Amino acid sequence: MKDLQANIIHNKEIATNIFELKLQFQELPQIVAGQFTNIKIPELFLRRPISICDYDLNEKTIILIYKVIGEGTKCLSALEKGSTLDLLMPLGNGFQISKLEEKKPKNILIAGGGVGIPPLYILAKTLIRAGYKPNIVLGYATKAEVFYLNQFEALNLNFKVTTDDGSFAEKGFVTDSIKKYFPKTDYLFTCGPKPMLKALSQLKIPDGQYSFEERMGCGFGGCMGCSIKTNTDKGYKRVCLEGPIFMQEEIVW
Ligand SMILES: Cc1cc2nc3c(=O)[nH]c(=O)nc-3n(C[C@H](O)[C@H](O)[C@H](O)COP(=O)(O)OP(=O)(O)OC[C@H]3O[C@@H](n4cnc5c(N)ncnc54)[C@H](O)[C@@H]3O)c2cc1C
Numbered sequence: 001m002k003d004l005q006a007n008i009i010h011n012k013e014i015a016t017n018i019f020e021l022k023l024q025f026q027e028l029p030q031i032v033a034g035q036f037t038n039i040k041i042p043e044l045f046l047r048r049p050i051s052i053c054d055y056d057l058n059e060k061t062i063i064l065i066y067k068v069i070g071e072g073t074k075c076l077s078a079l080e081k082g083s084t085l086d087l088l089m090p091l092g093n094g095f096q097i098s099k100l101e102e103k104k105p106k107n108i109l110i111a112g113g114g115v116g117i118p119p120l121y122i123l124a125k126t127l128i129r130a131g132y133k134p135n136i137v138l139g140y141a142t143k144a145e146v147f148y149l150n151q152f153e154a155l156n157l158n159f160k161v162t163t164d165d166g167s168f169a170e171k172g173f174v175t176d177s178i179k180k181y182f183p184k185t186d187y188l189f190t191c192g193p194k195p196m197l198k199a200l201s202q203l204k205i206p207d208g209q210y211s212f213e214e215r216m217g218c219g220f221g222g223c224m225g226c227s228i229k230t231n232t233d234k235g236y237k238r239v240c241l242e243g244p245i246f247m248q249e250e251i252v253w
């Protein structure tokens, strides 16, 4: 993990209250899909965690996608091209692609909801590079908040989109689409709000990796504010330090 300075290449609204932030670094460390950054927002004490959506080691750039929900993300959205940001990164464990070699699943699925979708984009690209062809289900609250469809479409994977209110694509939740279109799924990679993760865990998919976006306090393991219950010897594990990704078999819902 490093404390890095980056220049804002662009910071633009790509759906209602959803921003794409492209940053350029002097040096970009190796990144694993599913890792995140902790951003210092000018004037605020606590950093804000945002997942890495994409990166380019040659260009030394990363892409973050964030939703404006409070003070920190509002301040972030006001920053303009040319400003500098301070980021701790890369943080977290990242998705473990190597698990697929052990488990040899036949039908891999990536399922994401809302701002849980960004880290799944780089995950999909990484899986493709490793020779896998995952199916994808993306769930959004409503049409105005839909983002990155063209980018996912360009990956040439089998993918379905849902909106909670039916204002775009299929009405329903990602779980509905999985039951309908991908019932043979035997390995799941997911990221999104906790109720969605819990609903996915009840689908009886044999195996998977779940990325949590719990509200954080300190962001470096000191406050336990982000912990989730596991059945390991440790009991509670911290999303900021031992996560954000946990194996299906260790999570206690
Ligand atoms: C590992 C990780 C990765 C993340 N990746 C992304 C991402 O790629 N894109 C993105 O948009 N967001 C992501 N988040 C969530 C993001 O960190 C929060 O939305 C952000 O910190 C909110 O800051 P704020 O100052 O705008 O809101 P605040 O003023 O801090 O909070 C506003 C309201 O939102 C609630 N809130 C704050 N954080 C969360 C949260 N994590 N979950 C649910 N409710 C929350 C607060 O309780 C409050 O009611 C991620 C979180 C984690 C832990």
Ligand code: FES
Pocket: 215, 216, 217, 218, 219, 220, 221, 222, 223, 224, 225, 226, 227, 238, 239, 240, 241
């Ligand atoms: S945010 Fe403090 S321990 Fe994770």
